[in-house]
Amino acid sequence: MPRPIEALIHTDALAHNLARARQAAPDSRLWAVVKANAYGHGIERAYPGMRSADGFALLDLAEAERIRACGWRGPVLLLEGVFEPRDLELCSRLDLWHAVHCNEQIDWLAGHKTERAHTVVLKMNSGMNRLGFVPAAYRSAWARLNAMPQVESIVLATHFSDADGPRGIAHQLAAFEQATHDLPGPRSLANSAAILRHGTVPGVHSDWVRAGILSYGSAPDFPEHDIRHWDLRPAMTLRSQLIATQQLAAGDTVGYGSSFTAREPMRIGIVACGYADGYPRHAGTDTPVLVDGVRSGTVGRVSMDMLAVDLTPVPAAGIGSEVVLWGRAGNGEVLAIDDVARAAGTIGYELMCALAPRVPIRAVEAGA
Numbered sequence: 241m242p243r244p245i246e247a248l249i250h251t252d253a254l255a256h257n258l259a260r261a262r263q264a265a266p267d268s269r270l271w272a273v274v275k276a277n278a279y280g281h282g283i284e285r286a287y288p289g290m291r292s293a294d295g296f297a298l299l300d301l302a303e304a305e306r307i308r309a310c311g312w313r314g315p316v317l318l319l320e321g322v323f324e325p326r327d328l329e330l331c332s333r334l335d336l337w338h339a340v341h342c343n344e345q346i347d348w349l350a351g352h353k354t355e356r357a358h359t360v361v362l363k364m365n366s367g368m369n370r371l372g373f374v375p376a377a378y379r380s381a382w383a384r385l386n387a388m389p390q391v392e393s394i395v396l397a398t399h400f401s402d403a404d405g406p407r408g409i410a411h412q413l414a415a416f417e418q419a420t421h422d423l424p425g426p427r428s429l430a431n432s433a434a435i436l437r438h439g440t441v442p443g444v445h446s447d448w449v450r451a452g453i454l455s456y457g458s459a460p461d462f463p464e465h466d467i468r469h470w471d472l473r474p475a476m477t478l479r480s481q482l483i484a485t486q487q488l489a490a491g492d493t494v495g496y497g498s499s500f501t502a503r504e505p506m507r508i509g510i511v512a513c514g515y516a517d518g519y520p521r522h523a524g525t526d527t528p529v530l531v532d533g534v535r536s537g538t539v540g541r542v543s544m545d546m547l548a549v550d551l552t553p554v555p556a557a558g559i560g561s562e563v564v565l566w567g568r569a570g571n572g573e574v575l576a577i578d579d580v581a582r583a584a585g586t587i588g589y590e591l592m593c594a595l596a597p598r599v600p601i602r603a604v605e606a607g608a
């Protein structure tokens with residue numbers, strides 16, 4: 241028997257979550273954001289659950305080839321655009337839309353020979369200060385692209401830095417609208433947090449929304465809201481089994497560094513999952529887990545291949561018992577990845593993207 245750890249990708253949950261994005265932004269077209277190998281889920285595994293999208297947005301030419309190989313003929317968008325001039329050849333061949341965020345990318349496109357004019361997504365730096373033209377430079381970039389035979393149409397876009405938090409989006413939205421109000425063309429602004437939180441603000445959903453994290457069943461604004469609030473379902477389950485149990489006496493310690501000391505007699509289980517599987521090492525004692533579908537917590541430090549859990553709430557558990565590190569248990573109980581991420585001082589995005597290659601992954605239609 242192989243080591244009992246595995247990850248399940250729930251295609252029904254992906255479909256449900258995308259339907260939630262549709263419901264939240266009913267008048268917009270929907271990019272399913274599948275960068276970082278579909279946030280760790282695997283593009284090919286996630287694709288069957290995400291076919292209802294209007295397009296796929298990603299970063300890498302190799303990922304674009306993979307989504308085309310899945311059979312997708314609709315729009316595919318390179319969110320950071322091309323990295324060198326010859327990338328444009330593949331854009332022409334695979335019919336990719338690509339972001340244009342700097343003058344060099346416009347120069348490269350001006351020198352590109354193509355029979356098929358491209359759709360480009362002209363990115364504004366409205367305050368995030370990562371990629372894009374500042375508002376004062378945006379219109380001249382637009383005019384330059386608009387005059388080029390290589391360009392068929394121009395989508396106007398920006399990205400919010402604070403759609404999930406207290407600062408909000410008003411300052412960036414105002415900068416965007418001021419510089420674009422009289423420019424033609426479709427618009428794209430909203431990420432998951434803006435889709436769910438700011439849909440009532442005019443102009444935010446616009447023509448295309450870009451749903452990333454919500455598709456995978458993590459709340460973009462956790463802990464203010466959780467997946468139950470947004471009616472999202474975990475698209476990934478990381479599960480393993482107990483491979484040993486230990487009976488502790490008061491004063492016994494657990495694991496490296498003896499960071500946990502039993503205050504009274506207790507039983508613990510040892511789980512075949514450690515940081516070499518992508519489980520966060522910074523998750524301290526009491527990080528939530530599901531043992532046989534019952535909520536319990538970790539005990540002591542996470543080691544490379546193992547971690548310990550408290551069996552007090554599940555006295556019947558023993559070797560072979562199911563342990564869900566995040567996702568759905570066999571009995572239907574759900575442990576949101578966000579709860580685990582918080583205990584480790586990070587966010588759901590990082591945990592799902594960091595699933596280690598040694599963990600076998602398979603797609604399942606429903607449940608476990």
Ligand SMILES: *Cc1c(COP(=O)(O)O)cnc(C)c1O
Nearest residue numbers: 273319399431432450451452453
């Ligand atoms: C990653 C990304 C998104 C998706 O963000 P989520 O918070 O995961 O919804 C949207 N737009 C751009 C430009 C991105 O890079």
